[in-house]
Amino acid sequence: MNAEAAERVAEIVEQTLELPTVERQKYVTAACGEDVDLRREVESLLALEHRARDFIEQPALAAAPEFIAGPGSALKPGENLDDYKIISLIGEGGMSEVYLADDMKLRRKVAIKLLKFGLSTASFIRHFQQEEWILAGLVHPNIAQLYGGALTAKGLPYFVMEYVDGVRLDDYCRERQLPIIQQLKLFRKIAAAVSYAHQRLIIHRDIKPANILITKEGEPKLLDFGIAKLLDPERSMAGDQTMTLAAAMTPEYASPEQVRGETMTTASDVYSLGVVLYELLTGQRPYRIKDRNPAEIARAITEQEPARPSTGCQGRWKFQTPNSESQTASWRSG
Amino acid sequence: MGTRASDDVTQLLKEWSAGDSNAAAKLMPLVYEELRRLARSYVARERADHTLQATALVHETYLRLADQTQLNWKDRVHFYGIAARVMRRILVEHARAHRSTKRGGLAQKISLEEARELPAETDVDLLKLDSALESFAKDYPRKSEVVELKFFGGLDAREIAEVLQVSEKTVLRDWNFAKLWLCRALTQDAA
Numbered sequence: 001m002n003a004e005a006a007e008r009v010a011e012i013v014e015q016t017l018e019l020p021t022v023e024r025q026k027y028v029t030a031a032c033g034e035d036v037d038l039r040r041e042v043e044s045l046l047a048l049e050h051r052a053r054d055f056i057e058q059p060a061l062a063a064a065p066e067f068i069a070g071p072g073s074a075l076k077p078g079e080n081l082d083d084y085k086i087i088s089l090i091g092e093g094g095m096s097e098v099y100l101a102d103d104m105k106l107r108r109k110v111a112i113k114l115l116k117f118g119l120s121t122a123s124f125i126r127h128f129q130q131e132e133w134i135l136a137g138l139v140h141p142n143i144a145q146l147y148g149g150a151l152t153a154k155g156l157p158y159f160v161m162e163y164v165d166g167v168r169l170d171d172y173c174r175e176r177q178l179p180i181i182q183q184l185k186l187f188r189k190i191a192a193a194v195s196y197a198h199q200r201l202i203i204h205r206d207i208k209p210a211n212i213l214i215t216k217e218g219e220p221k222l223l224d225f226g227i228a229k230l231l232d233p234e235r236s237m238a239g240d241q242t243m244t245l246a247a248a249m250t251p252e253y254a255s256p257e258q259v260r261g262e263t264m265t266t267a268s269d270v271y272s273l274g275v276v277l278y279e280l281l282t283g284q285r286p287y288r289i290k291d292r293n294p295a296e297i298a299r300a301i302t303e304q305e306p307a308r309p310s311t312g313c314q315g316r317w318k319f320q321t322p323n324s325e326s327q328t329a330s331w332r333s334g
Numbered sequence: 335m336g337t338r339a340s341d342d343v344t345q346l347l348k349e350w351s352a353g354d355s356n357a358a359a360k361l362m363p364l365v366y367e368e369l370r371r372l373a374r375s376y377v378a379r380e381r382a383d384h385t386l387q388a389t390a391l392v393h394e395t396y397l398r399l400a401d402q403t404q405l406n407w408k409d410r411v412h413f414y415g416i417a418a419r420v421m422r423r424i425l426v427e428h429a430r431a432h433r434s435t436k437r438g439g440l441a442q443k444i445s446l447e448e449a450r451e452l453p454a455e456t457d458v459d460l461l462k463l464d465s466a467l468e469s470f471a472k473d474y475p476r477k478s479e480v481v482e483l484k485f486f487g488g489l490d491a492r493e494i495a496e497v498l499q500v501s502e503k504t505v506l507r508d509w510n511f512a513k514l515w516l517c518r519a520l521t522q523d524a525a
Contacts, residue, residue: 006473013514014507045514052517056458056481059488060425 005038012042017049075099075114082150084112084160100163103147110147113227114158132159135226138202142193144213144223164221166213173280183280190220191273198266202226205264207272208253209279251297252285259298282309344401347409350416358416365413365420368395392417392488411497415479418487422464425486429460459520466519470512476500477508481516484509 012031016024028046032039075086075097084101090111091098099112132149139145145162152158167175169190173183190212194204204211204225211223251259255271258264278286286306289297343364349357369392396413471478476498483489483497491509495502 003473010474010477010511014511017507017510045511045518048514048517048521051521052513055513055517056463056485059484060421060458060460060486 008038009041009045012038013045016042016046075112081112081152081158084110086112101160103160109163111144111161111163112158113161113224114152115156131226134202138197138200138225140193140196142189142220142222143197143225144221146225146227159227161223162221164213164215164223166215166221168209169212169214169220169276170209170280172214180281186214186218186220187273187277187280190222193220193222194269194273197225198269203264203266204269204272205258206253207269207276209276212276251301252287252289254301256302259301278306278309343399343413344404344409347400347405347412350412351409361413361416362420364399365395365416366424368399369417369420369424392421411493414483414487414489414493414497418483418489421488422482422486426460426464462520463516466516469519470515474508474512474515477512477515480505480508481512 012028015031016027019027024046028039028042032042075081075089077086077088079086081101083105084103087100087102087109089097090100097114099114101110101112102108103110132146135146136148144164147160147162149157149159166172169186172178173186178186194207197204202225204222206224206227207222213221213223215221253272253275255264255268258268275286278284286309287297287300287304288307289300343361346357346361346364350361392414395417396410400409400413467478467481470481479498480494483494484491489497491502491505494505498505
């Protein structure tokens, strides 16, 4: 149909729809005249008036906000996933949900991390199974053990991990006003655990305070070891270069090579550990970042020279007892 | 020196209003990311009033991304246009992924998951609608934009009239015609 004819069809149909039913037939006949094609086109559209009444009246999103958010939605308490019975949702991030669950076979509590996005390509599944096997071999008292992983029926990956009942490293230190010497002792254990993994050529890739929990016994546990790599090779959604999974992760603790998208090495973990320690001791991030816009953070990480921690922690320990102040002093001079 | 996200969006919207079509391409990913982020928080909150969501989502995305004080209504309506297009893309991409998941034989260890309800779907096949809308746009570019803004963007007739700079009456006429045309296209497709 040419543009003129298309316009004519629309005009007649629109005009007809505004007329009372009894006048319509007459109008269509008059408007179409001898043009049989035009008349057929107009009538086939008008015939659908009743049928199309509610058609697409509801916005696409109104019926399914889950669409836009991604396919992930909460597992319900009491629901079964393979051998696990879901107890409750214990954490939620941009990319995943974490559940406390019962391992019904082994009669123990586990944490299940369910990704909100499906990465269900054959290469991903192969990669996933390979890595899962390597990570399950990582057995260390300060690393939350990965028991296994699988895909849900909808193709969403999930990981079954040792359940750690603990407090984030930074919250733990702040709430208890932990003296520096204690903080450093904790940190040494964390560093040793990372070193253990590095000896096995496994890189964490996402070291940050949220991934380091301190148990009731005061033992640090590193979570999500190697999980980032499992998710890295594929994009979250085909055809959208800006939406890589890595970009969606907290970039504040990332190394420059990581924000530049270059190859990561064990040194990248050491760098992130350094940022964690910096923040722990000074109460500040090494970079002056105005907001959480990922591009801005990436710029700061790759371009800014961090302020020396000793300049950042001035006043940080003022509220503390004289005892911890002297520890600060000896740490500074040491 | 870095800029804030809202500065970027504000600037891009101005450039777009001034006729720089590259600006639209740069805006898409920013809007995309924010829409998704907001949608996730909506889903997490499990709002009961679903009808409000699409419109509210677009408005909230706009409020978060753009610096209101620097923009006029023309920039805002441009933003609505972008948001609607982004929503269309997300929804259609998701529908496509959803369909291929259903078809594709995954290496599934798990079968107990089946009881889990799939997200509620609209009665409309989004993929078919999307391709019908593309054909429709060839003959009726403005009318197809009305559909994009209303159905995918969740905007009302008044807002659409502002975006397209036509009267509300024209928007309604366009809409009614588009519904018939698209409904026919999908019906024929099914037959």
